Amino acid sequence: MIKRCPQHGFFRGEHCECGLAGQLILDEARTEQLGRLVAGGLRHFPLDLGLEMDSRGWVDLSKLGEVVQKRHRWASKEMVIALAQSDPKQRYEISNQRIRARYGHSMDIELDHPECHL
Numbered sequence: 001m002i003k004r005c006p007q008h009g010f011f012r013g014e015h016c017e018c019g020l021a022g023q024l025i026l027d028e029a030r031t032e033q034l035g036r037l038v039a040g041g042l043r044h045f046p047l048d049l050g051l052e053m054d055s056r057g058w059v060d061l062s063k064l065g066e067v068v069q070k071r072h073r074w075a076s077k078e079m080v081i082a083l084a085q086s087d088p089k090q091r092y093e094i095s096n097q098r099i100r101a102r103y104g105h106s107m108d109i110e111l112d113h114p115e116c117h118l
């Protein structure tokens, strides 16, 4: 599950590292559903979801928010941000209101990671 700590932002699990229980954002089932959709859209089939992706793998975060809400009525852009920021494997990167997967694409894109050494 994904929760939000008032002090430290989004985290996975029951408690934040600081010990607070936080506020529930996504339960286990929804985390998995949204995770599959976001991973699929950013790594494998952006066009099928109506997402425009640039040559470096970026898509507009608001547009992705609309797309996930179309698939799951409960979903939102904030939940996509929660998912990305709490990802234990740091699969996603958010910058300038855009989001992309850091790795694992099945399409041909040019990843530039000047700031990242994965």
Ligand SMILES: [Zn+2]
Binding pocket: 005, 006, 007, 008, 009, 016, 017, 018, 019, 020
């Ligand atoms: Zn905390």
